[in-house]
Amino acid sequence: MQQALQNMRVVDLTQVLAGPYCTMVLGDLGADVIKVEKYPDGDDTRTMRPFVKDESYCYMMVNRNKRGIRLNIKEEAGRAILYDLVKTADVFIENFRPGTTCKLGIDYETLRAVNPGLIYCSISGYGQTGPYSHKGGFDIMAQGLSGIMSMTGEKGGRPVKSGIAIHDIAAGVTALYSILAAYVHKIRTGEGQYIDLSLVDSGLAWTVWEAAAYFGAGEVSGPNGSAHRVSAPYQGFQTKNGHILIGAANQKLWERFCQDVIDRPELLEDPRFITNSDRIRHVDELEAIIREIIIREESQYWLEKLDKAGIPSGPIYRYDETMNDPHIRAREMIIEYEHPAAGPIVNLGFPAKFSKTPGQVRRPAPCLGQHTREVLRELKYSEEAIRELEENQII
Amino acid sequence: MQQALQNMRVVDLTQVLAGPYCTMVLGDLGADVIKVEKYPDGDDTRTMRPFVKDESYCYMMVNRNKRGIRLNIKEEAGRAILYDLVKTADVFIENFRPGTTCKLGIDYETLRAVNPGLIYCSISGYGQTGPYSHKGGFDIMAQGLSGIMSMTGEKGGRPVKSGIAIHDIAAGVTALYSILAAYVHKIRTGEGQYIDLSLVDSGLAWTVWEAAAYFGAGEVSGPNGSAHRVSAPYQGFQTKNGHILIGAANQKLWERFCQDVIDRPELLEDPRFITNSDRIRHVDELEAIIREIIIREESQYWLEKLDKAGIPSGPIYRYDETMNDPHIRAREMIIEYEHPAAGPIVNLGFPAKFSKTPGQVRRPAPCLGQHTREVLRELKYSEEAIRELEENQII
Structure with a gap:
């Protein structure tokens, strides 16, 4: 089977989530990703629980479709190997x-001298420029700085974080599309370039509606629980056994909701709830x-009634309910494959379904240093040289 | 200045957020994006407040760098124009x-007959297959189904939504990288293909750590306020004038926090807080x-002390504070340009900083039908034909 990125080679010095998510998807789409892990312990997530037979599940989740080498780039001999690798990337x-x-001697100016066509992407907390650039940055600090936390939570309550590491992921997928755009340019012109992106900027660029409210009307979006800001009722409600979403977003849906779902037609006459503006005022x-x-x-009772009445609605699932939903299964969003050390691995599937060049799991996440020898041999290092590098704690 | 996607032409029939975000970024990177809006009223966001001189700020935020045509594709004459356009795309x-x-006669099989090299991307709430595919889907319903809402909120509290439309954006950026990967394949082979992606799958694919906890240990991630799940103290706190984040994630940082920041060294001796596990148990x-x-x-007092002590920390900004932060400004994340009808427009900038092919605002968002004549002329329609199409309410 052909893959879209089968001619692309990526040398990946990232760890934890943002960078590894990016290079995992490049690998899913066919790129030859060589993950270079630091000597001696590798990616920090290798120590993150849960473990299956000593392999970190967190690590295995975002490092499929990569080959892994271990390399001590603080030593000159290690750097020399990295340069050799960069020449091929x-x-x-x-x-x-x-x-x-x-x-470390692996900045853009140095590596472009080694390979002038190189696309070099840096991911950092705050970016390479600006007053905070020197700070170390994590997802949660970025959620605080971008304003996203202050928009999340109960109305009038404390700011809470988004359930997922939204800025880490934002940086990862921004890197993805930026690298691919730069690759298109490279295919056409042979030119490489430098790409600087940050966790903060990547997530901030997604606050589109909130920016429209602020730039257009000076309004600052605050937390609003599960509720819509301009339609009511349009929010989550607790049922006997869970939570559901009800989106009676316009007058017709509100009428059907009162008549056909909750059997309270008198609410339609209540002066507090006549129009959507009334309902928002008395939300x-x-x-x-x-x-x-x-x-x-129970949830199922309401969801069936809402569905019959044509009112947008749905469950608010706990994650285990999501993972067992028949639609999620039918979309192949849960996949299984073998890992040489950990055994059968369950992972999330590919969100984009390509007709000609589908995503594939060609290989599970590497054990630490699993492909060091293989890659060095491809770079024409002799068996003797490899042994010496091992003895000198370079690989 | 060169742009990475300057040879790409995109015909865009999407509206609201997911699709328009995708095609805006393609336009930012140089693609010729022709946005085809429905007859007579165009993109639904054109009626969304706030307005500046009758132009919707929401619309203007995500439709820069596109040309806009209005087209009645329910009529055969309108479809014929669309086919002519697709031939060039x-x-x-x-x-x-x-x-x-x-x-509507604009499905993949029909359009590939018109242009065999076409990359055709469909974005929907639940995808083209599976038991829920027929449903209409919105961001909030996707947040409920994916489990992301159930992981967001106060510990023990109700599920709340993420401050931004996370699944809409997820579908938009998943479309972005998928289209670019397919474009790389097309450059190499001439082949087009079909891409099916959904709001639900796109956001679900980002629940990486939560999936690791579930698949690896059967743990279901619930809401946890602003707090880290495995380190303490690592969360938000209210100050006299706002909120800040404090990330004393390891023993050394905890010690510095007690001694140098809050001046409570006796906490280090408190048996409830000796190790990180103790602190998590008594969080x-x-x-x-x-x-x-x-x-x-006040926030500033604490942030300076935390910074001096080397403890990861940062503000939890209201959005207006974010927009006025000197670092955000220095990173050019807020840009201004002229719109022909609305006047000066403020918008979010480009998160990825490319050294050779930077993002650019080549044009503001189009007024409804602004480029209809221009594009029809490029397709060699005569002035008389254009007049007739107008009279027949096709454009």
Whole structure:
């Protein structure tokens, strides 16, 4: 089977989540990704629980479709191997704190001299420039700085973080599309280039509606629980056995909701709830009335009634319910394959379904240093040289 | 200045957020994006507030760098124009409910007959296959189904939504990288293909750590406020004038925090807080003690002390604070340009900084039908034909 990126080679010095997510997807789509892990312990996530037969599940989740080598780039002999590798690469990606690559001798200026066509992508917390560039940055600090935390939570309550590491992922997928755009340019012109992106900027660029409210009307979006800001009722409600979402977003749906779902036609005459603006003005009272009704029956009961009435709705699943939903299964969003050390591995599938060049699991995540010898042999290192590098704690 | 995607032409039938975000970034990177809006009223966001001189700020935020035409594709004459346009395109992207493109005669099988090299990308709520594929889907329903809502909120509290439309954006950026990968394949082989992706799958694919906990240990991630699941103290705290994040994630940082930041060295001796596991076990008591201290001074006071002590920390900004932060400004994440109808527009900048092919605003978002005549002329329609199409309410 052909894969879209089968001619691309990536040298990956990232760890944890943002960079590894990016290079995993490049690998899913066919790129030859060589993950270079630090000597002696490798990617920090290798120590993150849970473990299966000593292999970290977190590591295995985001490092499939990569070959792994271990390399001591603090030593000159290790750097020399990295340069040899970079000569063969289209893409180099790293997530050191700004300034570190210069100290290590693996900054863009140095590597472009080795390979002028190289696409070099740096991921950092705050970017390579600007007053905070020197700081180390984590997803949660980025959620705080971008304003996303302050928009998340109960109305009037404390800011809470998004359930997933949204800025880490944002940096990863921004790196993905940027590298691919730069690769298109490289295919056409032979030119490489440098790409600087940060966790903060990548997530901030996604606050599109919130920016429209602020730039267009000076409004600052705050937390609003599970509720829509301009339609009511449009939010989550607790049932007897879980939570569901009800989106009666317009007048017709509101009427059907009162008549066909909750059997409370008198609400349509209530002066507090006549129009959507009325309902938004009295949203707390509206919510209290509906809450007291919805909690009396189970989710399935309400979802069937809502569906029949044509009102947008759906479950608010716990994650284990998501993982067992027949639609999620039918979409092949849960896949299984063998890992040489850990045995059968369950992982998330490919969100994009390509008709000609589908994503594939060609290999599970590597054990630490699993492909060091294989890659060095490809670079024409002799068996003797490899043995010496091992003895000298370079690989 | 060169742009990475300057040879790519995109015909865009999407509206609202997911698709438009995707095609905006393609446009930022140089693609010629022709946005085809429905007759007579165009993209639904054109009616979304706030407005500046009758132009919707929401619309203007995600439709820069596109040309806009208005087209009645329900009529055969309108479809004929669309086919002419598709003949010139590399990429076609739509977000109708599954099945609708067949009824409209613009499904993949029809359009590939017109242009065999076409990359055709469909974005939908639940995807083109599976038991829920027929449903209309919105971001909030996807947040409920994927489990992301159930992981967001206060510990023990109700599920709340992420501050931003995370699944809409997920589908948009998944479309972005998928289209670019397919474009690389097309450059190499001339082949087009079909890409099916959904809001649900795209966001679900980002629940990496949560999937590791579930697949690796059967653990279901629930909401945890602003706190880290395995380190303490690592969370948000209210100050006298706002909220800040404190990430004393290991023993050394905890010691420095007690000694140099809050001046409570006796906490180091408290048997409830000796090790990180102790602190996690007694996290509520720990939080109560720290909360009562942090609230006494302003954010700036604490952030300076934390910074001096080398403890990861940062503000939890309201969005207006984010927009006025000197680092955000220095990173050019806020840009301004002229819109012909609305005047000066402020928008979010480009998260990826390319050295050779930077993102650019070549044009502001189009007024409804602004480029209809220009594009029809490029397709060699005569002035008379264009007049007739207008009279017949096709454009």
